[in-house]
Amino acid sequence: DQQVKQNSPSLSVQEGRISILNCDYTNSMFDYFLWYKKYPAEGPTFLISISSIKDKNEDGRFTVFLNKSAKHLSLHIVPSQPGDSAVYFCAASASHQGAQKLVFGQGTRLTINP
Amino acid sequence: GAGVSQSPSNKVTEKGKDVELRCDPISGHTALYWYRQSLGQGLEFLIYFQGNSAPDKSGLPSDRFSAERTGGSVSTLTIQRTQQEDSAVYLCASSLDWDRGNQPQHFGDGTRLSIL
Numbered sequence: 343d344q345q346v347k348q349n350s351p352s353l354s355v356q357e358g359r360i361s362i363l364n365c366d367y368t369n370s371m372f373d374y375f376l377w378y379k380k381y382p383a384e385g386p387t388f389l390i391s392i393s394s395i396k397d398k399n400e401d402g403r404f405t406v407f408l409n410k411s412a413k414h415l416s417l418h419i420v421p422s423q424p425g426d427s428a429v430y431f432c433a434a435s436a437s438h439q440g441a442q443k444l445v446f447g448q449g450t451r452l453t454i455n456p
Numbered sequence: 457g458a459g460v461s462q463s464p465s466n467k468v469t470e471k472g473k474d475v476e477l478r479c480d481p482i483s484g485h486t487a488l489y490w491y492r493q494s495l496g497q498g499l500e501f502l503i504y505f506q507g508n509s510a511p512d513k514s515g516l517p518s519d520r521f522s523a524e525r526t527g528g529s530v531s532t533l534t535i536q537r538t539q540q541e542d543s544a545v546y547l548c549a550s551s552l553d554w555d556r557g558n559q560p561q562h563f564g565d566g567t568r569l570s571i572l
Contacts, residue, residue, distance in 0.1 A: 443501040443512065
């Protein structure tokens with residue numbers, strides 16, 4: 343039972359364009375959502391997060407959108423840069439249940455083409 | 457450095473041996489987590505420590521796995537009688553006390569464990 347799903351294993355985008363990464367979840371108890379970026383042989387790097395009381399959070403080129411009714415979140419990167427090429431993981435937690443253990447999606451490999 | 461530090465970065469051992477993996481969290485972070493990523497899989501939660509509270513061990517896959525956190529800082533994950541299916545990258549993360557509200561977890565670079 344995969345509670346967090348990233349249905350696109352890969353995505354290719356031209357440099358300068360917008361990258362949109364999608365994530366769906368099934369557990370309605372999740373109330374905190376995060377996006378991580380991972381390069382090979384390195385640990386995941388925190389990018390941006392959003393609490394369920396919001397529907398949008400923006401940080402520079404990165405914006406996360408949350409649609410609670412659809413149990414869907416997305417990460418927008420604009421403009422995309424070659425250094426954005428990495429694997430992106432979305433993660434969720436049900437913080438009110440005590441431990442903020444994260445449930446991760448399978449990841450989406452983003453490739454930015456020059 | 458100021459990040460989460462894990463050692464060793466790579467470990468190769470024979471089936472049946474015990475291994476210890478170490479994690480040094482970010483200074484001041486009271487919460488510490490262990491995850492693992494098997495080949496082709498997403499990250500899987502193993503265990504969580506928060507301050508002096510009893511750890512949340514709900515993700516440990518078997519009783520061969522255990523973890524300790526001494527002095528509220530460094531943590532050691534121990535796998536006894538290793539099996540080939542234990543081969544994975546073991547990742548440690550730390551965060552500020554989540555009693556302050558939602559806190560992002562910051563990860564180390566992991567230990568790549570290979571069981572022959």
